[in-house]
Amino acid sequence: MSDKPETEHVDCTDCFALPGSDNTRIVYVKTGGGISETWHTPDCPQLTIMQINWEESAKRVKEQDAWAKDVFPAAHERLTQAAAAMPDDTAAQPFIAALTELVQARADTTGFVVLHRWAEILERHFPPELPDPDRTTE
Secondary structure (H helix, E strand, O other): OOOOOOEEEOOOOOOOOOOOOOOEEEEEEOOOOOEEEEEEOOOOHHHHHHHHHHHHHHHHHHHHHHHHHHHHHHHHHHHHHHHHHOOOOOOOHHHHHHHHHHHHHHHOOOOOOOHHHHHHHHHHHOOOOOOOOOOOOO
C-alpha cells in the first residue's frame, strides 16, 4: 500500500500543456484528499492570470498587515481600558475577560495564537460544569 496520494491530471483549457521541462506545473491539494495538477505553457493566458492574482493577493496581504500593525496597539489599549471600566459583577464579565486575554495573547505573539492557547484561555473563563455531588439522579 502506498502513502502517496492519488494525482488527478486536469488539462488546461487554454494551452493543453503536457508535463515538460519548459512548462509550469500547478498543484492543488483537493478538499476530499488527493492532488490535482495542471500543466501550463509559459505563454498560457490562464497561467498569466493566476500569476497576476497571486501577486495582487500578496500585495493586498502586505498592505492589510501594515495597516493592522499600525492600528492594533491603539485598538488593544481601547479594549483594555473599556474592559477595566466594566463592573466585576456584570453578566458579560467572563466574555470581557476572555476577549481581553485573547487579544493580549495576540499582542504577545508575532500574529498567530495557537489553538491550545485559545483552549487554555477559554477553559479558564468558561470551565465545564461539574456535576453537583449533592444532587442525585434517578
